[in-house]
Amino acid sequence: MKFLAARRRSPLFAPSLLAIALVAVGGAYAAISSAQTAQAADAGQVAIDEGNKLYLTGCSSCHGMQAEGSANGPTLIGVGAASVHFQVATGRMPLAAPGAQAVAKEPQYSADETAQLAAYVASLAPGPAIPTAEQLDYEDADIAEGGVLFRVNCAQCHQAAGQGGALTYGKYAPSLMEATPQQMYEAMVSGPQSMPVFSNGTLPVEEKKAIIAYVSELQVAPNPGGLSLGRVGPVTEGLFLWTAVFAALIGAAVWIGIKAR
Amino acid sequence: MSQASPIEKAGGGVATYVDQRVGSNKFLARSLGKVFPDHWSFMLGEIALYSFIVVLITGTFLTFFYKPSMIEVVYDGSYVPLKGILMSEAYASSLDISFDIRGGLLIRQMHHWAALIFIAAMAVHMFRVFFTGAFRKPREFNWLIGVVLVTLGLVAGFSGYSLPDDLLSGTGLQITRGIAQAIPVIGTWATFLLFDGQFPGSDFISRLYSVHILLIPGLILALVTVHLMLVWTQKHTQFPGPGRTNENVVGYPLMPVYMAKAGGFFFIVFGIIALIGGLVTINPIWIFGPFMPDQVSAGSQPDWYMGFLDGALRIMPNWETNLFDWWTISWNVLIPAVIVPGILFTGLALYPFIEAWVTGDKKEHHLLDRPRNNPTRTGFGVMAITFYGLLWIGGGNDVIATSFDLTINSITWFLRIAIFVIPPLMFVLTRRICLGLQRRDRDKLLHGYESGRILRLPHGEFIEVHEPISIKEKAVIMSKTDIAPLPAPERRDAAGVRNKRFHLQNVQHKLSGFFYAENIAKPSAAEIEAAEHHVAHEAALEAPLHDYEDADQINPFHGGVLHHPGMPETNAEQLAERSQH
Numbered sequence: 155m156k157f158l159a160a161r162r163r164s165p166l167f168a169p170s171l172l173a174i175a176l177v178a179v180g181g182a183y184a185a186i187s188s189a190q191t192a193q194a195a196d197a198g199q200v201a202i203d204e205g206n207k208l209y210l211t212g213c214s215s216c217h218g219m220q221a222e223g224s225a226n227g228p229t230l231i232g233v234g235a236a237s238v239h240f241q242v243a244t245g246r247m248p249l250a251a252p253g254a255q256a257v258a259k260e261p262q263y264s265a266d267e268t269a270q271l272a273a274y275v276a277s278l279a280p281g282p283a284i285p286t287a288e289q290l291d292y293e294d295a296d297i298a299e300g301g302v303l304f305r306v307n308c309a310q311c312h313q314a315a316g317q318g319g320a321l322t323y324g325k326y327a328p329s330l331m332e333a334t335p336q337q338m339y340e341a342m343v344s345g346p347q348s349m350p351v352f353s354n355g356t357l358p359v360e361e362k363k364a365i366i367a368y369v370s371e372l373q374v375a376p377n378p379g380g381l382s383l384g385r386v387g388p389v390t391e392g393l394f395l396w397t398a399v400f401a402a403l404i405g406a407a408v409w410i411g412i413k414a415r
Numbered sequence: 416m417s418q419a420s421p422i423e424k425a426g427g428g429v430a431t432y433v434d435q436r437v438g439s440n441k442f443l444a445r446s447l448g449k450v451f452p453d454h455w456s457f458m459l460g461e462i463a464l465y466s467f468i469v470v471l472i473t474g475t476f477l478t479f480f481y482k483p484s485m486i487e488v489v490y491d492g493s494y495v496p497l498k499g500i501l502m503s504e505a506y507a508s509s510l511d512i513s514f515d516i517r518g519g520l521l522i523r524q525m526h527h528w529a530a531l532i533f534i535a536a537m538a539v540h541m542f543r544v545f546f547t548g549a550f551r552k553p554r555e556f557n558w559l560i561g562v563v564l565v566t567l568g569l570v571a572g573f574s575g576y577s578l579p580d581d582l583l584s585g586t587g588l589q590i591t592r593g594i595a596q597a598i599p600v601i602g603t604w605a606t607f608l609l610f611d612g613q614f615p616g617s618d619f620i621s622r623l624y625s626v627h628i629l630l631i632p633g634l635i636l637a638l639v640t641v642h643l644m645l646v647w648t649q650k651h652t653q654f655p656g657p658g659r660t661n662e663n664v665v666g667y668p669l670m671p672v673y674m675a676k677a678g679g680f681f682f683i684v685f686g687i688i689a690l691i692g693g694l695v696t697i698n699p700i701w702i703f704g705p706f707m708p709d710q711v712s713a714g715s716q717p718d719w720y721m722g723f724l725d726g727a728l729r730i731m732p733n734w735e736t737n738l739f740d741w742w743t744i745s746w747n748v749l750i751p752a753v754i755v756p757g758i759l760f761t762g763l764a765l766y767p768f769i770e771a772w773v774t775g776d777k778k779e780h781h782l783l784d785r786p787r788n789n790p791t792r793t794g795f796g797v798m799a800i801t802f803y804g805l806l807w808i809g810g811g812n813d814v815i816a817t818s819f820d821l822t823i824n825s826i827t828w829f830l831r832i833a834i835f836v837i838p839p840l841m842f843v844l845t846r847r848i849c850l851g852l853q854r855r856d857r858d859k860l861l862h863g864y865e866s867g868r869i870l871r872l873p874h875g876e877f878i879e880v881h882e883p884i885s886i887k888e889k890a891v892i893m894s895k896t897d898i899a900p901l902p903a904p905e906r907r908d909a910a911g912v913r914n915k916r917f918h919l920q921n922v923q924h925k926l927s928g929f930f931y932a933e934n935i936a937k938p939s940a941a942e943i944e945a946a947e948h949h950v951a952h953e954a955a956l957e958a959p960l961h962d963y964e965d966a967d968q969i970n971p972f973h974g975g976v977l978h979h980p981g982m983p984e985t986n987a988e989q990l991a992e993r994s995q996h
């Protein structure tokens with residue numbers, strides 16, 4: 155220990171020790187962290203591979219072996235994970251039967267499989283990603299502003315109460331009463347079928363959150379006026395008037411008109 | 416009636432009581448003892464009257480809180496999803512009525528439901544008047560007043576629908592403005608006048624408000640008064656029946672029976688409106704949001720009574736004529752929103768006069784027609800209602816498309832063809848059905864009605880027992896007046912003078928033939944007498960069968976079959992026995 159004891163007094167001792175320690179720590183950190191990214195990369199690759207397998211069996215017949223598209227379906231290159239997740243989680247894909255529009259039904263894939271399919275398509279080319287938890291956190295969003303945005307951007311197709319509406323040639327904007335926040339977000343960024351894409355340029359994340367908050371409010375809103383009649387407006391009101399109400403009124407007239415015997 | 420009933424005495428009692436204090440004996444005695452015929456369909460006008468009263472009462476409540484102003488305010492009421500939003504004071508005050516004023520929503524909903532019922536009741540009342548021919552002389556003016564009342568009702572309803580200034584009502588106004596603009600020459604001008612400049616402007620709501628709460632209700636009230644006074648002085652019509660003629664009125668005296676019934680009915684109508692006002696949402700304006708010119712909701716519809724106009728607009732092809740790049744005629748709006756309703760309402764107003772001219776009928780009518788006895792009129796009515804109904808379907812095409820998995824385009828194309836095909840088809844069909852019913856009436860008179868009891872005679876022959884119809888039914892059927900079509904006009908009269916009105920008279924002759932040529936004449940007195948003989952004869956033939964007390968009942972549900980062991984077995988024997996009796 156003499157050697158060390160002798161050098162200890164050297165003015166260079168402390169700095170060099172620090173340098174060695176730093177190098178050691180830094181090196182160890184680098185080694186560990188690069189192992190972690192490698193692991194993550196491996197996991198991502200696995201998801202993509204699994205997704206590819208699912209894709210080849212379930213989707214390639216229409217979208218092509220490399221998702222390049224075919225006569226039966228458009229290309230998926232660049233549509234992004236959000237689009238795939240939306241289409242598959244709402245059961246629209248795989249397409250059951252050709253029609254005016256893909257119909258939402260029971261999802262065919264589990265949540266994991268859906269994520270794998272999304273990962274595979276996202277790996278082909280960049281596109282809108284699945285929204286993060288932070289992007290979907292609408293707790294603090296302004297519901298009233300969301301209402302205004304909804305009426306400006308969405309009500310012309312989905313109806314002011316979100317009950318849906320008809321488009322041309324049998325196409326329709328579906329009711330939003332069952333849509334989850336994630337589906338709403340994904341629908342906005344991917345623009346399924348006749349629906350336009352609402353990119354972050356046209357509708358910033360904060361505004362998307364506000365819309366989600368408003369629609370979520372509509373989904374649970376009570377009906378202060380009583381029976382809602384489906385919230386579709388005067389058509390059901392008129393139907394109710396000419397059936398139930400008039401049956402009651404005319405029934406009463408007949409009853410009163412019967413001669414007292 | 417020679418003896419005053421207790422009811423009439425009561426009426427007289429009231430008259431005396433009031434008279435001793437007011438001194439109006441003659442009028443009251445005549446009025447309170449006045450007789451009203453009784454039929455449920457005569458209550459339809461009352462539904463209109465009572466719902467109108469409810470509209471007035473609830474509307475008065477609403478005026479206490481509604482602010483007809485388009486000044487922009489920031490909403491600060493208790494409906495959270497709109498808090499902090501810029502909106503007109505009109506919309507904000509409507510929200511306040513719905514959420515922050517006690518009972519406000521109930522009254523708002525009652526007002527709206529009552530308005531819808533008012534117009535619907537007018538329509539149904541009008542159908543009753545039309546199909547029974549109650550509009551005939553001397554009641555043509557009351558019919559005209561009625562047509563004006565329907566029109567005013569539409570304006571009243573639509574102006575009210577536009578007051579809350581929510582997205583739906585604003586959309587309706589925007590369409591109205593488009594329609595006004597499409598009127599040639601004056602259109603643009605008129606809209607500027609109406610909206611005081613650009614749409615929506617800043618004055619429109621307050622103008623509409625005066626129209627809605629003052630002008631239109633005032634006119635309706637005045638016209639309803641005249642309408643009822645005319646019913647009063649002309650006396651109500653009645654349906655045919657025993658003892659009812661064109662010269663008398665059979666029914667209950669006004670006081671107290673009719674009053675009690677009418678009063679009770681008022682409370683029933685009021686109660687039904689209160690019930691649905693409390694239990695069923697109408698026009699949830701808070702969901703639609705405030706009106707902004709840049710917004711529109713899918714499935715925007717007007718209230719039911721405007722649906723036919725909206726439907727006409729929706730199914731109309733997009734036709735326009737552009738004259739010299741300088742003047743555009745928008746047929747796509749003009750035809751469905753101005754010309755079609757114009758024809759519909761003009762036809763409605765003129766119908767009594769047209770029918771009287773065509774049929775040459777100048778008599779007074781206080782006895783109602785049964786719809787079947789005027790097949791052409793009934794056919795026209797059904798045709799018009801069908802046409803209206805098809806346009807109505809057009810107004811809901813989007814909701815129908817999504818509800819029944821159809822495409823809007825196929826509904827539109829279906830309707831474009833259907834409005835030309837189905838109404839005439841319904842006319843022919845209705846006319847056929849009416850003539851069939853007339854024929855059946857005639858058969859009933861001549862052969863009695865088929866009792867449904869089948870008798871099997873011993874030799875195997877089946878006969879159905881016909882029984883004479885009741886006195887009441889006979890009176891109803893015999894009430895029919897057979898009107899002969901007008902004779903063909905002569906070109907020259909006996910003296911050889913040219914008939915200047917030949918062509919017009921010829922048209923009249925042809926049209927009245929269209930009305931009445933196929934009429935099934937009711938049997939003449941001689942025919943009825945002969946028929947009665949015949950029925951009596953048949954009954955006599957059957958009579959001995961009923962004498963066998965131990966006859967077998969073969970089918971207990973569908974009449975008895977009489978057979979007795981000792982009865983003749985063969986046809987020859989049977990016939991011999993029958994002819995002996």
Ligand code: HEM
Pocket residue numbers: 456457458459460461463464467537538540541544549550554557558559560561562564565635639642646650651652653
């Ligand atoms: C404000 C709306 C209306 C009210 C309150 C009203 C009320 C009444 C009432 C209470 C009667 C007597 C009872 C009955 O026959 O129902 C009556 C009769 C009559 N109404 Fe109306 N009515 C209205 C609109 C109309 C309309 C729209 C028409 C036809 C276009 C019409 C045509 C007639 C005629 C011709 C009679 C005489 C019927 C007869 O004596 O058989 N009314 N109205």
